Amino acid sequence: xxxxxxxxxxxxxxxxxxxxxxxxxxxxxxxxxxxxxxxxxxxxxxxxxxxxxxxxxxxxxxxxxxxxxxxxxxxxxxxxxxxxxxxxxxxxxxxxxxxxxxxxxxxxxxxxxxxxxxxxxxxxxxxxxxxxxxxxxxxxxxxxxxxxxxxxxxxxxxxxxxxxxxxxxxxxxxxxxxxxxxxxxxxxxxxxxxxxxxxxxxxxxxxxxxxxxxxxxxxxxxxxxxxxxxxxxxxxxxxxxxxxxxxxxxxxxxxxxxxxxxxxxxxxxxxxxxxxxxxxxxxxxxxxxxxxxxxxxxxxxxxxxxxxxxxxxxxxxxxxxxxxxxxxxxxxxxxxxxxxxxxxxxxxxxxxxxxxxxxxxxxxxxxxxxxxxxxxxxxxxxxxxxxxxxxxxxxxxxxxxxxxxxxxxxxxxxxxxxxxxxxxxxxxxxxxxxxxxxxxxxxxxxxxxxxxxxxxxxxxxxxxxxxxxxxxxxxxxxxxxxx
Numbered sequence: 001x002x003x004x005x006x007x008x009x010x011x012x013x014x015x016x017x018x019x020x021x022x023x024x025x026x027x028x029x030x031x032x033x034x035x036x037x038x039x040x041x042x043x044x045x046x047x048x049x050x051x052x053x054x055x056x057x058x059x060x061x062x063x064x065x066x067x068x069x070x071x072x073x074x075x076x077x078x079x080x081x082x083x084x085x086x087x088x089x090x091x092x093x094x095x096x097x098x099x100x101x102x103x104x105x106x107x108x109x110x111x112x113x114x115x116x117x118x119x120x121x122x123x124x125x126x127x128x129x130x131x132x133x134x135x136x137x138x139x140x141x142x143x144x145x146x147x148x149x150x151x152x153x154x155x156x157x158x159x160x161x162x163x164x165x166x167x168x169x170x171x172x173x174x175x176x177x178x179x180x181x182x183x184x185x186x187x188x189x190x191x192x193x194x195x196x197x198x199x200x201x202x203x204x205x206x207x208x209x210x211x212x213x214x215x216x217x218x219x220x221x222x223x224x225x226x227x228x229x230x231x232x233x234x235x236x237x238x239x240x241x242x243x244x245x246x247x248x249x250x251x252x253x254x255x256x257x258x259x260x261x262x263x264x265x266x267x268x269x270x271x272x273x274x275x276x277x278x279x280x281x282x283x284x285x286x287x288x289x290x291x292x293x294x295x296x297x298x299x300x301x302x303x304x305x306x307x308x309x310x311x312x313x314x315x316x317x318x319x320x321x322x323x324x325x326x327x328x329x330x331x332x333x334x335x336x337x338x339x340x341x342x343x344x345x346x347x348x349x350x351x352x353x354x355x356x357x358x359x360x361x362x363x364x365x366x367x368x369x370x371x372x373x374x375x376x377x378x379x380x381x382x383x384x385x386x387x388x389x390x391x392x393x394x395x396x397x398x399x400x401x402x403x404x405x406x407x408x409x410x411x412x413x414x415x416x417x418x419x420x421x422x423x424x425x426x427x428x429x430x431x432x433x434x435x436x437x438x439x440x441x442x443x444x445x446x447x448x449x450x451x452x453x454x455x456x457x458x459x460x461x462x463x464x465x466x467x468x469x470x471x472x473x474x475x476x477x478x479x480x481x482x483x
Contacts, residue, residue, distance in 0.1 A: 001036070003196070010123075012101035013044035020092060022075065024049035024126055027135075027342065029068050031057045032079040033203045034180050037094040039189065040101060041077055042180070049126025053135035053147075054181040058456040071135055071147060072342020128152035131335050132344060136183055136283045147338025148283045158286035158332040159190045161303040165290050166252075168195035173218055173249075177205040177225040182457055183283045184256050188224055205458060208232040209241070216246040223250055226257040226458040227264055231397070234264075234271055244272065252277055252293065258459045259370045259385065263392035280368050285352055286332045289366045298358075298367030306330045310360050313374070313381065320362040323386050325372050328352040357383050371462075375402040375412040380440050384414065387441050394432040396420050399452065399460060400443075401469035415469035416443035419452050445472045 001009070022028060028045065030052055032038040045052050053071045055064055057080065068076055068090075079094045127133050133152030137145040168174075174192055176199075178185035192199045200218045202211050208229060214220060230253070236242040253272070256279040268276050280299040281287040289308060291300030302308045309317055310324040318324040329351050339345040358368040370385020384400035391398040397419040404412045418429045426446035434442060453464040 009040050009098075009101040010043045010047060013040045013097055014047050016097050016100065017041075017044055017048060017050075020075075020097075022048065022050060026075070027051035027053060027071065027073045027132070028075045028077055029053045029055055029064070029071060029073040030077045031055045031059070031064065031181055032077075032094050033057060034176070034185070034201055034205075035079065035094070035203055036102070036201060037079065037098040038180060039201070040098050041094050042189070043124075043193075044097075045077075046124045046127040049130060051130060051132045051135070052127075054186065055137065056179060056181050056456050067137065067147075070340075070342070071338060124152075128156045134186075135338060136181075136186075138283050149335045149338055149344050150286075151335050154332040154334070155190070155286065158303075159187065159194055161305070161332070162187065162287045162290065163191055163194045165292060165300075165303055166191070166254075167292070168197055168222070170196055172197040172221045173200060174198065174222045174224070175200045175202060175211065175214060175218075175220040177202055177208075177211055177223065177229050178257070179205065179457060183281060183286065184224070187281075187287060205229065208236065212236070212242050212246055215250060219249045221249055222252045222254065224254040224256070227255055227260055228452075228454055228458050228460070230255060230268055230276060231264060234267060237271060247272065250274070254279060256281060257457065259368050259389070261389060261392045261397060263395065263397060278368075280358075280366060282354065284334045285328060285330050288328055288330065291365075297361060297363070297365035300366070301364045302328075302366065306332070308360065308366055310358060310366075318359075321359055323357055323359050323369065323383060326354045326356045326358050326366070326368065328354060357386055373402065375404060375414075377412050377414070377440065382414075382441060387414070387437055388416075390436050391416065391433050393436045394418075394429065396429070396432075397452065398433070399462075399465055401462070401465050403469050403473045413444040413473050414441070415445045415447060415472050417447050417449060417452065417465055417468070419450070420448050421450050423448055423450055445469070447472055 028050055030042060030045065053073050055067055064076065076091045077094060078091060082091065130152045132149050134150045134155055136148050138148060168191065172195065174188060174197060176185055176188040178188065180186055180189055200214050200220055202214055237244060253274055253276050255276045260276060260278045265276055275296050277291045277296050278299045279287060279290040287303060288306055289299040289302045291298065307329040309327045311327055312318050312324050333349050333352055334347065336344040336346045355372045356368055357370060357372050358366055360366050369389045372383065374381050374383055384402050388398045388400040399417045401415045401417065402412050403415060416433060426448055429448060430443065430446050447468060453461040455461040
């Protein structure tokens with residue numbers, strides 16, 4: 001779809017939204033797969049200046065209804081069919097909204113759409129001026145999702161900072177294997193518009209085989225995905241179901257959404273010959289730090305005007321290379337949290353305590369290890385995600401889940417999960433792990449899984465692992481296996 005055709009389609013969808021009674025005074029909830037209909041409706045709502053609450057399409061219908069009411073949104077715009085017995089009041093179909101726009105279009109060129117560059121930003125001016133332009137929900141990977149309200153100005157500024165760092169080119173072809181209803185995927189759509197390059201849509205991020213075919217067919221130059229997707233790519237290459245030659249056009253392999261372990265980082269670079277470019281961001285603050293070629297280190301340096309500090313438990317800065325809590329100051333921070341009936345609960349903008357841990361080298365490159373979640377064990381303060389990062393040097397993906405006892409006289413137990421398709425024994429992995437961790441960090445339990453459970457966004461499902469860890473500890477009693 002050419003840039004001019006895209007502009008025309010957006011204008012047609014704007015007219016249809018107005019005909020359905022949606023204006024710049026409204027707030028609506030938007031959900032759907034990564035389709036052209038979703039993109040057109042999203043940009044049409046931005047053109048109108050409507051407040052947009054994005055929700056993952058895999059969220060159950062009852063939960064979507066709860067979020068809709070809690071956000072104070074008047075309409076649900078979705079690609080899902082009406083539930084049985086529903087009247088459809090308040091629900092609009094993305095296909096219906098785009099029917100006229102797409103029927104009047106010339107056929108899209110193999111699913112590729114050209115971005116409009118900076119000239120299109122003027123038509124989104126009303127949306128950029130809103131204090132409640134965007135609402136997203138946190139992933140809920142560590143608890144109940146929270147509604148995060150961001151201003152249009154903060155979204156726009158963060159897009160510009162990101163674009164300056166990544167240096168996209170007009171001849172790039174982007175392939176985002178991420179849901180557009182989340183911060184990371186949405187940012188790619190806005191970056192595409194800013195760069196004026198081409199975009200290839202992949203409806204399902206789970207179909208890695210189709211993604212590899214798209215790379216080959218459309219000459220994709222930039223891929224964005226979560227770590228689990230790149231593990232699948234490597235598995236397909238190693239099993240002979242894909243060929244490295246198909247991937248030769250890609251100049252940047254970008255990864256985010258959750259910490260990138262050293263095992264996958266090394267394995268990918270060794271097989272593909274190009275590094276994974278890690279990034280760090282959040283729903284609350286947008287992109288924070290991004291690594292770029294030719295020699296990326298961790299998540300790279302913080303973006304322009306973004307400051308990152310690494311602090312110890314007393315709130316003091318730590319020395320370069322030392323693990324501590326990541327604290328961020330950014331002009332792109334959220335306006336507030338979603339309160340009752342769609343109200344905004346203001347937050348302190350002085351600093352953003354991420355509750356993540358990481359380290360920063362002497363050159364200012366940030367490496368993120370995971371959630372803080374410190375536990376005290378055998379006289380030591382331990383960060384399970386930091387232990388897991390070092391333990392992954394054993395040659396497998398490792399997650400460490402603490403189980404903190406209710407009885408304060410009992411020790412916190414560490415359950416090590418190892419992803420091993422060969423499902424070798426726990427004893428095998430216990431010996432392999434011991435080479436990379438200190439004695440006081442050794443596991444109480446080792447649980448081997450063929451692969452880790454994933455949540456709706458393709459991240460490792462920490463809540464599922466927590467339940468498995470608690471079950472493993474309960475079955476094993478209080479015995480402490482530290483030898």
